[in-house]
Each structure stands twice: as structure tokens, then as C-alpha cells.
Amino acid sequence: MAPPTPLRVSVRTANEHRLDTRSPPVTPRSGFSSVSLSPIDDKRIDQVSLHQDLSAPLEFRDSLEVQHDSHGKPFEYGRGVWSVVYKASSRPPSNSSLLTPPSSPAPGNHKVAVKSPSRRDAHVVLDAEALALSRISLFSGSDNYVVPFHGYIPGDHAIVLDAVPLSLATYIEDKAAIAKQNMSTRTMFDPAPGMASWKALATKLIRGLSWLHNTPHIVHGDIKPHNLLLRPLEDEETDFPFTPLFADFSSAHIIAGPSLSAEKNQPGTALTALTPPFAAPELLTVSSLTSLDVRPTPAADVFSLAVTLLAAATGDLLLYPGTSNMQRLAMAREGHRVIEFARSGAHGSRVPRNGLVEQIIKPALAKDPAERINPTDWLNLVESLA
Numbered sequence: 001m002a003p004p005t006p007l008r009v010s011v012r013t014a015n016e017h018r019l020d021t022r023s024p025p026v027t028p029r030s031g032f033s034s035v036s037l038s039p040i041d042d043k044r045i046d047q048v049s050l051h052q053d054l055s056a057p058l059e060f061r062d063s064l065e066v067q068h069d070s071h072g073k074p075f076e077y078g079r080g081v082w083s084v085v086y087k088a089s090s091r092p093p094s095n096s097s098l099l100t101p102p103s104s105p106a107p108g109n110h111k112v113a114v115k116s117p118s119r120r121d122a123h124v125v126l127d128a129e130a131l132a133l134s135r136i137s138l139f140s141g142s143d144n145y146v147v148p149f150h151g152y153i154p155g156d157h158a159i160v161l162d163a164v165p166l167s168l169a170t171y172i173e174d175k176a177a178i179a180k181q182n183m184s185t186r187t188m189f190d191p192a193p194g195m196a197s198w199k200a201l202a203t204k205l206i207r208g209l210s211w212l213h214n215t216p217h218i219v220h221g222d223i224k225p226h227n228l229l230l231r232p233l234e235d236e237e238t239d240f241p242f243t244p245l246f247a248d249f250s251s252a253h254i255i256a257g258p259s260l261s262a263e264k265n266q267p268g269t270a271l272t273a274l275t276p277p278f279a280a281p282e283l284l285t286v287s288s289l290t291s292l293d294v295r296p297t298p299a300a301d302v303f304s305l306a307v308t309l310l311a312a313a314t315g316d317l318l319l320y321p322g323t324s325n326m327q328r329l330a331m332a333r334e335g336h337r338v339i340e341f342a343r344s345g346a347h348g349s350r351v352p353r354n355g356l357v358e359q360i361i362k363p364a365l366a367k368d369p370a371e372r373i374n375p376t377d378w379l380n381l382v383e384s385l386a
Helices: 047-053 120-137 168-181 195-214 298-314 325-332 335-343 356-364 375-384
Strands: 063-066 076-079 083-091 110-117 149-153 158-162 228-232 242-246
Touching: 063 110, 110 120, 120 149, 120 158, 168 228, 168 298, 195 242, 195 298, 195 356, 195 375, 298 335, 298 356, 298 375, 325 335, 335 356, 356 375
Parallel strands: none
Antiparallel strands: 063 083, 076 083, 083 110, 110 158, 149 158, 228 242
8 A cells, every 4th residue: 555645845944045956866875984973872971961962963974885676776665755765784984995885785784774865955854853863862762762873974964774674554554454354243343453462552652652752852743654663572472573663753853942953053844744644633724734833742743643553453554545635634634533534434343432442542632732641641541451
């Protein structure tokens, strides 16, 4: 299934003439190691002062080798509104510069993902995302909730991350296909992955959101199944044998603080991309979509995660299959009714009235953002339910 179509919102600023007008690189280049970089491994010195004073992203210091497919094209993990993510390997820089990278990775190389801009106006977006990831990475335990960040390559506006190929979107599609094959009166009222797996997923994701809001104090801004990656656990016997990790912080900002791009004296990006039905309804009004100042709030993150969990329960990534983009947008603007809309779909039986799925997600779907449950209370609620 194709990913939900995001609403593209171009970066509009009063300083557009200052943007770099060079074409973005078609692929990440080998030779990134030629830049003099500061070590990222020594960053946890004083978390409080670094969190307050960090004004530039932590830079990547190793060398990279982009992987290619059998046709010689750079291997892509995926594409988004602003970027392309390439498969690569990293290694400590050698004393001698390699003019031509080897055809296969050298022993001991670490698999990484390189997020590179796909359009010129994406530079400021990836700059801000790198700063958000730098801030997050300063806090102990970040690798348990966010895709590990290895550094930024400023000359190419490229972000280097751990390679985690499996997305929650793919997991949902796979589980939905299996559930369809095994459909029966015994299973039709359970979430597509199974009740135990779905509840374990919900618990881990809500715990991760609570950490993100309360420790680095970051709003993600675009939570959806495609922006959540699954790192396998060694113990495959658990109910949900993955660690879910938040990815794609291109819409992120600090809670109750200036935008990350503003801190860097760069033009702000406002709302960079929204994806109905996962975006909170207050962000989909005409006034919000045309404003340069409206940004996602913590309550918007809560709403988006609840809808993500609903999609995981029904097995429908679009939630409203068979509808047009405009119909989905209209329904998303009535997002507080999302459970009602989902129940009218082909897999609505998986969200029975007053069942566990509804009990967990309904408090996060209030129309008024101020009435939505906060992640800490939400986690307590999930853990209290049998």
C-alpha cells in the first residue's frame, strides 16, 4: 500500500533569497570524512548546559560508503517530502583518502542510513532536524526511544542515523494480511496484530512519547506509522519483539520554546508536512495551514499517536480506504470522530465499543487539545488496564 499522501507546505520566509540555490546532491558522496569534525561520542558532558546552549548540530566524523544495487544505483530505504534516505556503511576515517570507494563494505563497517535533501528548500528543514536530533541524543537512554543519531554533514545537509529498515507501516500491513487470512468469529474483534501484541506496542510507544516530551522536551510534529521504525529484540518470544523508535524529526521543535531553526538564526519552517488522518484536526484548519507561526503541540502528538494505534488495530493505514484525498482531509478535520469513522470501515469490528482499544485511545482523541490526556497519565492508564 502506498503511504498516505502528506500535505506539502513549502518553506516560506522573509529571507528566501538567502537560501542556498545549489541543486541538492543526487546521492550522498563518499569523502564526507574530508570535513574536520568534532567527535559525537563525547557529547554527554553536562546534559543540562548542552541542552540549553547547543546552537549547531553535532557533526559526523567517520567516513561513509553509499551502497548500490545491482544496477549501480544508490540503494534507497525510502523517500519523503523533503528527503531521500540512502543505505550506507560507516567506518572510522583512515589516514589516506580513498578516491574511489571499494565495491563492497570493509570488515567492521557499521550499517547506517543517510538522509539527504531532495530539494533545495529542504536544506533549512534538515538543518533544523539535525539540531533536534542532536539535542535528543544528549540525553541518556535516547537510543531506546529515537533512532540513534550519528551526526550531521553540514556541507551536504545530510543526517546520518542507524539503519533500521522495518517501519511500523510495513509491520501493520504484514499483520493485516495475516489477520485477513485467519479471519474468524473468534479473531474478528481483536486488533490485527493480536490483542497482546497491540497492547505491548501501545505501551512502548506511549512510554516513548512520554520520554520525548518530558526529558528532551521535544514535540515530534508528524507521528504516523511510516515515521516509527522497529528494531528487533533478541527475545522473539515477547508479545511485541521490537523496540519502536521515533524517526523523521523534520517537524520537531522544543516544547514552549523558540523553533530550532530560529535558534540557528535560520528561517523558520512552520508546518512542513502533515498527513491526514494522523494530523491533529486543529492543524488542518485553513488558518493553520496558511500560517507561518502555527506549530504542532504536545497535544497534537498525543492525537497523532492515538490515530497511529487505531490504524495498527484495524490494519488499515489509511483508516478510510476507498475515499479520496479530499474526503480523507474532510474526515481528518473531524478527527475527534475517528473511532466512529473507522468502525464504519471493513475492519471496524476490531474496535468494539468500550473495548480495550477504545479505552486506551479515546482519552487522546478529544476535540479540544487541552482535554487530551498527557503521555504520563496515558502510560499509567495503559499499564492499569488488563
